[in-house]
Amino acid sequence: MRPFGSRIAPRLKRSGRRLVLPPHAKGMTIGLFGGSFNPPHEAHRLVALAALKRLGLDAVWWMVSPGNPLKAHSGLAPLAERVSAARALAHHPAIKVTDIEARLGTRFTFDTIAALKARCPGVRFVWIMGADNLAQFHLWQNWLGIAGLVPMAIVDRPGAGLKSAGGVAATRLARYRLDESDGHRLAFTQAPAWIFLHGLKSPLSSTALREKKLIPVKLHLST
Numbered sequence: 001m002r003p004f005g006s007r008i009a010p011r012l013k014r015s016g017r018r019l020v021l022p023p024h025a026k027g028m029t030i031g032l033f034g035g036s037f038n039p040p041h042e043a044h045r046l047v048a049l050a051a052l053k054r055l056g057l058d059a060v061w062w063m064v065s066p067g068n069p070l071k072a073h074s075g076l077a078p079l080a081e082r083v084s085a086a087r088a089l090a091h092h093p094a095i096k097v098t099d100i101e102a103r104l105g106t107r108f109t110f111d112t113i114a115a116l117k118a119r120c121p122g123v124r125f126v127w128i129m130g131a132d133n134l135a136q137f138h139l140w141q142n143w144l145g146i147a148g149l150v151p152m153a154i155v156d157r158p159g160a161g162l163k164s165a166g167g168v169a170a171t172r173l174a175r176y177r178l179d180e181s182d183g184h185r186l187a188f189t190q191a192p193a194w195i196f197l198h199g200l201k202s203p204l205s206s207t208a209l210r211e212k213k214l215i216p217v218k219l220h221l222s223t
């Protein structure tokens, strides 16, 4: 059996900015799932589990962002709070929650991925995001550069699927799209390469949770 994701947790050496990964991390496939996680919710977990299974990844890192460059930060909970809530929720040996972006000092995804790739030669990274982010991917800094750095997996999301599929980024990158049945090839395919994973369609969102519009409840049906 391959080593679990938690055993290849990213650690920065105190001196300098060297990322330390154990030797067995070489050749591993790791999904980078960046997010605000404000707060984290069950759909984040479902996305990670779907990516692990359908892309055959060894691990998924939840990279809790110091702050999405395109979002206002006024309602953003402190990073440490979001990290510990994410850890409590993730609770899976192949999911690692990290604040590596804050420690690397990067804010833009291109910079983060470039830094990780430079520090972890031999690791095959895949960028993971929901379909809402594909719809506005063309507004991200150096988005074509990101597409050229790592393969990407897009997970369907209610209200975003069609919009993102016909959007600027999906159109520009159309010829690099893999068939959904080729998920296990994605991490080994030269970027640009991307895949759209259907089937999840969870309506959960941090916004709804913040506004308390959608509180996950367990139904107790009496007979």
Ligand SMILES: Nc1ncnc2c1ncn2[C@@H]1O[C@H](COP(=O)(O)OP(=O)(O)OP(=O)(O)O)[C@@H](O)[C@H]1O
Residues within 6 Å of the ligand: 034, 035, 036, 037, 038, 043, 044, 047, 128, 129, 130, 131, 132, 133, 155, 156, 157, 158, 200, 201, 202, 203, 204, 205, 206, 207, 208
């Ligand atoms: N229900 C969902 N289905 C698919 N992807 C999701 C879902 N919820 C979040 N994601 C994805 O998870 C990543 C992190 O999302 P984020 O932490 O911003 O949560 P969010 O619910 O989108 O938050 P907000 O409502 O504040 O925008 C993003 O790539 C986002 O697209």
Ligand SMILES: O=C(O)c1ccc[n+]([C@@H]2O[C@H](COP(=O)([O-])O)[C@@H](O)[C@H]2O)c1
Residues within 6 Å of the ligand: 033, 034, 035, 036, 037, 063, 065, 067, 068, 069, 070, 071, 107, 108, 109, 110, 133, 139, 140, 141
């Ligand atoms: O690099 C950018 O320009 C950029 C613009 C918007 C979002 N992102 C990243 O996308 C990830 C998802 O953000 P969010 O807020 O939708 O969870 C998170 O890692 C952000 O840092 C990155």
